[in-house]
């Protein structure tokens with residue numbers, strides 16, 4: 201479901217927002233089933249936790265970097281409504297998916313209680329700009345219900361954290377706890393927050409509980425001081441090959457794939473890339489077709505741009521890329 205503007209406004213002003221019903225139905229069910237290709241089901245785990253020592257080695261032991269063997273999970277990390285929300289929040293179509301992680305937690309496996317921190321510590325070499333330029337968007341798609349007893353993320357609205365300097369250390373235990381808001385929501389919800397917002401993981405409120413989330417983070421493409429994962433380092437994973445074969449030109453772009461008009465493409469690279477990714481459709485690469493160009497990197501600049509559309513229910517901005525997108529959409533929709 202499309203992330204409403206009110207959610208993105210909240211993200212801008214409060215620093216975080218929770219949207220219920222972001223995904224549901226078959227999409228959510230397929231992702232939930234796919235979890236069991238990566239983790240033991242909760243009843244299996246709790247029947248004998250000692251059989252799964254790896255999950256309790258430390259609080260981050262349940263983290264799995266993308267891609268995954270399951271398309272149902274991979275595809276959620278660039279769900280069209282997530283990309284659309286990232287485009288609107290970051291104010292540009294020139295984006296990259298800079299991290300995906302799956303996180304399974306089981307009560308008693310580890311102590312998940314954290315102290316408040318901001319995520320820029322390991323998402324950036326420097327610090328966020330306080331004027332909001334080049335923000336990073338971090339998201340959690342909840343794949344299980346998260347009640348107060350299921351280790352919800354606790355977040356502090358920006359107005360209470362803003363005065364604290366941008367340190368990369370964790371706050372003292374209990375500091376600002378009176379302002380914490382817990383992101384409780386049903387499975388299928390989306391938690392969005394910024395890397396300058398204070399937040400922390402919390403522990404479970406009882407035995408036999410578990411929490412499963414899929415994290416997908418977006419930023420403006422090409423800022424060398426920001427990021428977390430290097431996709432080439434994950435490119436030999438079979439899930440990555442499947443993702444690139446099934447993804448659209450736009451979706452590949454989110455991973456930093458060379459754009460259709462990049463001078464990288466020639467007969468040799470098209471032939472050899474097609475060997476590396478069997479059955480990939482490279483027909484649009486190296487054909488002189490315009491690439492998704494760099495949009496403005498400031499939300500304020502982009503928000504003021506004139507709009508084309510709506511086309512197929514989407515409001516598209518009158519950028520070069522927007523015009524191309526509108527044209528392709530109209531062709532697809534037959535008008």
Ligand SMILES: O=C(O)CCC(=O)C(=O)O
Nearest residue numbers: 352353354399400401402
């Ligand atoms: O798992 C969570 O709810 C938050 C975890 C977190 O903030 C972190 O590890 O940086």
